[in-house]
Amino acid sequence: MTSAAPVSPAVDPRTAAAAIRRARMRERLLEAVLDLYQPGQGSGSLVIDDVIRAADVSRGSFYKYFESLDAAVNELGERMTADMIADFRRLFDDGEAPLVRAVGGSIMAMVRAWHDPRWGGFTCRVDYVDYFARASMFDLIVRDALATARSGGQMVFRSLDVAVDLIVGMTIEGRRRLLLRSVAPRAYIDEMIERTFTGLQVKPDALEQAVARAWSVIMEAAPGLDWWRPGDEGCIS
Template structure:
């Protein structure tokens, strides 16, 4: 009887393919990490360029262009990844929340907490169209506002204007958070004022913000990989 033999070359080829794929994934992540660390540069008048990315990533120009056709493409991909990450963060923190006031206060503080914990993240989202009108984060805000309108917790005459108000507050708060360390209390003050702008009473706004903050700082360390305690 002829004995069948296993094909060792194929097994080695599969190993090489997996190793190459792992290397490509690691290099791509290395480039995007460097984009996050350098974008948008020291100031708006001197934005990051590819050389800045290469210096941080310690990679050649040829390697960069093997993965991305331009810095703009890398920025766009990083923005999409961060948006997906934030969507997952919302889901992990929101999963058992029903009260629209608590949801709104939690979402606002979650976003600003991310910027307080990582100033590079805050700088990137401030300048990479992350806070633009077509950003995915707007869907969550619109859902929370509509839920609050339906429940009677929020009194809003125009939804688009309310969204602009919240996004404008987020953008300015993030700029402040990236310029100098800001306290947890600063973020809570901002969230309370946002709720009051939606016609929530001062007492209810303070209660919702406090409860949301306590819950966020209690559960986030175990649920969010990027979370770091801060005061």
């Protein structure tokens, strides 16, 4: 006697449709938050009223999905930090030299701001910077690259916290400047990297090689990066 395989219950079309509507509404609210976090949009401190007005929904609709504006900002922060970590690991895995990883991560963050202004605009807002400071996974990646480069004699600094803050602060200010479209991006990024890592006492020849390798990796991966804008390669020519 054989037993028949269990049959999966059919999905109720109404349940599926409701789930799709909920997902779309959640995305609509997050898109409104993202739009409001762009340079020149809103005031220095956004409130829920700004979001519901931009999304054209009721206050009750917002609270069905998020308990507060901070909760929505944190969800966007989680997504963007996860994207950043995924791209970093894809481009600069453990096979790359620590100095290349440290330099490459900094270049990648600034290049993405040039190609993806909405991402750059959001990640420069103080709310996201505060969230980023709590995102221990990426913090550990940055710390590991810097600590390993120091132990290998490629950098010199006393405090790892100072080195991390220097790198993160540089990329934030770099993104803000690049969003203004007021500089030649490749030249600007290269000088930011040079001045910052020279401050960490990286030898000029080693830094030049690391920068060249980092750009080579980014250029090779560019066609497969979902935020890369085709036709905007001029920023790294």
